[in-house]
Amino acid sequence: MINEQVKLSHNNKVADGIKLFGFVNIVDIEFDDCKDFSNYNSINYKHNDNVKNNDYTCFIWNKEILDDNELNIWKETISNEIKKGKKIVNMARLQRIETNSELVALAKECDVSIRDTSDPEIYKKVEEYAYEGLNGIKPKVLTIVGTGRQSGKFTACMTLKKELKNKGINLGVLGTEPQSIICGADEMVIPQPIPICNVAPTILGVMKKIEIENNLTENDLMIVSGQTGIFANPLEVGTGRGGSVISIALLVGSNPDYILLASDLLDLDDIKKHISATELLTDKKVIGITLNSKKLFYSQSDEEISLILKNISTELNLPVSDVIGRINLDELVKKIIELTNNNDNTNN
Known part of the structure; x- marks a missing residue:
């Protein structure tokens, strides 16, 4: 899919990730996301009429979580794209094209390839690994x-993948977001549809697959990207998110040497709580923190953000970075390189 012309279904956080890191060219987006967060209404679907570009070969449905009102929209939209002869990548978490007999038959009739990023049975495919x-x-x-x-x-x-590779670090990446593969991850696991008893072994198996296929050694690094948060609500019925259950399964399945905490919180007590719980679960250390500046900072200057990060760093005695604004990023990268080059894997 390198440099392929694609059309997305939604302008959302998945789209943001593809825009930042993807190796495809987005030429159109089908829907505007107009969720009213004040009363948490369902998305009001409206076709994006500002851009109409048929010069694409692949349609990507990039909305992960669908409510009941969106199921028909999902099916009809994908059906229309198949009829246009566009190959399909489906990033819906629980709705799979391969289990929809009508869409499968239509794709076969139109000679169109289909791919679901969710694979509930991936654990069987990586069991030997x-x-x-x-x-x-x-x-x-x-x-x-x-x-x-x-x-x-x-x-x-x-961001760390790019920075570390530029510094000469040989590494592999296991992504857990549906856009991972088209953004340069070596392998992708969407953990939520997998039977929970198989999530941790699946992560282990895919990590081993990455190691073998990339000839990674003791001198190299593997980055595993997590899901949700270790205190996230596991009772979001019907969403397929999984909350803390999935987050912890990924964490223990990866059996990390080092942990990086990505935070959308500024409260030190909250950050310390997450650090303590993570270190208790793994018996390994959190070695740095990244802050989501897009969510946390609105009008502050880089100098003001840098001061906030410095204060948190001093309090926690850890490198703290805003990777989007590249503030204090070099310090974090330096720390990871030092740990990677240290042949002593015991980080207790």
């Missing part, structure tokens, strides 16, 4: 955990 993984993962593992949704985990992951 998981068995091998029980003997250990060669590269050092840095797992990114969050304080909640939209805390900047994916942005931190892909």
Whole structure:
């Protein structure tokens, strides 16, 4: 899909990730997202008439969580794109094209390829790798955990990938967002549809697969991007998010050497609570913090943000960075390189 012309379904956080890190060219977006957060109404779908560009080969449905009112829209939109002859990538978390007989038949009739990013049975495909993984993962593992949704985990992951590669670090990346593969991750796991008892072994198996296929050694690094947050609500019925249940399964499945906390919080007590819980679960140290400046800072200057980060860093004795604004990013990258080059993997 490198440099492929694509059309997205929605202008949302997944789209933001693709715009920042993707290697595809977005030529159109089908819907404007107009959610009224004041009363939390469903999205009011409205076609984006400002841009009508048919010069694309792939349609990406990039809204992960659908409510009941959106199911028909999902099916009808994908059906229309198949009829246009466009190949389909479906990023809906719980709705899969491959289990919809009408869409599968239509795709076959139109000779169109379809792909669901969610795969509830991926654990079966990586089971042998998981068995091998029980003997250990060669590269050092840095797992990114969050304080909640939209805390900047994916942005931190892909930014660090680029920065560390530019510094000569050989690494692999396991992404857990649906846009991961078209943004440069080596492998992708969407954990929520997987039976929960198989999530941690799946993460281990995919990590081993990345290690083997990329010839990673003890001198290299693997970054695992997390989901939601370890205190996130696990009772969001019907959403497929999973909250803390999924976050913790990813964390323990990756068995990290080091942990990076991506935060959408500024309160030190909240940050300390997340650090303590994460370190208790893994017996490993949080080695740095990234802050989601897009969510936390609105009118502050870079100098003001830098001062806030410095104060948090001093209080916690950890590097604290705004990866979007690249504030204090060099300090965090330097810390990770030092740990990667340290052959002592015991970070207690």
